[in-house]
Every structure is written in structure tokens, then in C-alpha cells.
Amino acid sequence: MRNILSKAYKGIPLDVPLIMYAFFLVPKPKSVKREFPSVKPDLDNYIKALSDSANGIVWKDDSQVIQIHTAKLYGDTPGIVFGVDLFVTEDLHGLMPLLDHLAAHEGQGLGSAPSEGAFPAPGSDRTQ
Secondary structure (H helix, E strand, C coil): CHHHHHHHCCCCCECCCEEEEEEEEECCCCCCCCCCCCCCCCHHHHHHHHHHHCECCCECCHHHEEEEEEEEEECCCCEEEEEEEECCHHHHHHHHHHHHHHHHCCCCCCCCCCCCCCCCCCCCCCCC
């Protein structure tokens, strides 16, 4: 993967906070009926392999990636759609409801539930 990245990216390694976009396309076996590839290998393993491979090529270190948009999807041609963007303060606006919730429940750990109506369950018809 490092070889492919070094051929595709000709700039100097970035040294700023970054957003990573990575979409992993895997072949769909003809016998499979499921819509999404919810099988091994795990998405987080793909992310780790890609982010480690980009060290010293795309960015100085993958610790600079502070936001990730990713998915593992079926595709006609296996591969990776990869990109990076600079993280700017304005990017936080979409995260503000979550940050507000975390601040309000500081010290309660990750197991605390959001306040009623703050984050409707997926598939729910409730709106904010």
C-alpha cells in the first residue's frame, strides 16, 4: 500500500490536523444476498493499515488524523477511495451537539445516555 501511496501523492508529508476519507470497496460474492459487507476483515483493520501506510508519505504521522469518514462497501472493482482534507475550526459545528452532550455528562463515562431526544435512534421517526 505504501508503494501505491508514494506513486499517487507527490507532495511533502502534511503536518497539520487532518480529516481522512477512506472507502474500501470489496467484491460481492455472487451467492451473497446481504446489502453490505458486514463480514471480516473488519473495517477498523482496513483503516489502521491505510493510515499506518500513509505515515511519512501523505502525513508525518497518523496521529494527525482527528476525524475519519469511512465505509466498507461492495464494489464492482475492489479498491480504496482515499482522500484527506485539512481540519478547520468550522468543521466542529457539525459536532457541536455531541460535544455539548459530552460536556454536560462529564465524568459519567462513555456509558451515559444522551438526553431525551438529543440523538434519535437510527430508523426512528423522531427529529431534533
